[in-house]
Amino acid sequence: MxxxxxxxxxxxxxxxxxxxxxxxxxxxxxxxxxxxxxxxxxxxxxxxxxxxxxxxxxxxxxxTAVDTSPPAGGNWRERAAALVHRMRRAIGGHPAVTPLLPAHRHRSPTVLRWTETMLGVLTDAGFAGTHRVVALRALLAYTVGAIQLEHLGPLAGAGTTTMAALPPADFPYLAATAADARLVGPDAEFDAGLDILLRGMDDGG
Incomplete structure (x- = not known):
């Protein structure tokens, strides 16, 4: 043999x-x-x-190609957003892998380095203790969840079209919102959602 x-x-x-x-x-x-x-x-x-x-x-x-070095310049929200976008660019090319990230983040040297850098950004912004824990988890949840939605349930997909056609008498808010959703591109959706999250974290800090 x-x-x-x-x-x-x-x-x-x-x-x-x-x-x-x-x-x-x-x-x-x-x-x-x-x-x-x-x-x-x-x-x-x-x-x-x-x-x-x-x-x-x-x-x-x-x-492995994700840049995990601290972003230069900008306030903490801009630096945190830069790190999130680096992750999104890498995962976006292989969306089927997204569900593996939460379960294997502790085994990936890149995720560990990215997390360390993000924690440094949060620490500089005044996050500490359990508040820093929740802030990090919120950013991870948004990153993974938004990428899954973008590829599995995109606003330009059939699901949005179906909801936009619902009878307004029964679903006035859902039908109107779905109609508006078809005007939002994936980058604009991701950026706006991340901005809402980061501003909310800043207000709560």
Missing amino acids: PRPRSLAPAQLASAALTVVDRDGLPALTMRAVAKELGTSPMALYRYVTDREELAALVVEQVL
Whole structure:
């Protein structure tokens, strides 16, 4: 029997990401990734213990290019927004990976560095203790949630069209809001929502 060829972690991550981008997150299995690499599923266990470890590699593969250095200049809201936008740009190219972020954030060196930088920005703004904890979680929740909405339930999608056509007598606010929603682009939606969040955090600080 020929000896199985060696695989670098980057090869595993790249193959796994290809599977997710092409077939969706449920398709991420050891068997599917092995097929993508042209090897056997058992060969992958030389490098990862299970699907969860494989998923962590995918997260880092997507985020590895994120600039985690402190943004220069601007007030704290502008610096926090810059960090969030860096994350959005990276994840936006691979939206199917988004659900993996909350579960594997502690395994990603990039997420850890990004979080450390964001905490520095929040600390400079006067956030401390549990207030800083909640502020960080709010920013993470917005980033992950907004990206999922953008790709799974976009304002330009069929769902908005359906809600805009609801009978105004029964859904006056929803129908009118859905009609307006079709005029909002994804970047404008993300920026405006983030601005609301950051201003609210500033007022509460």
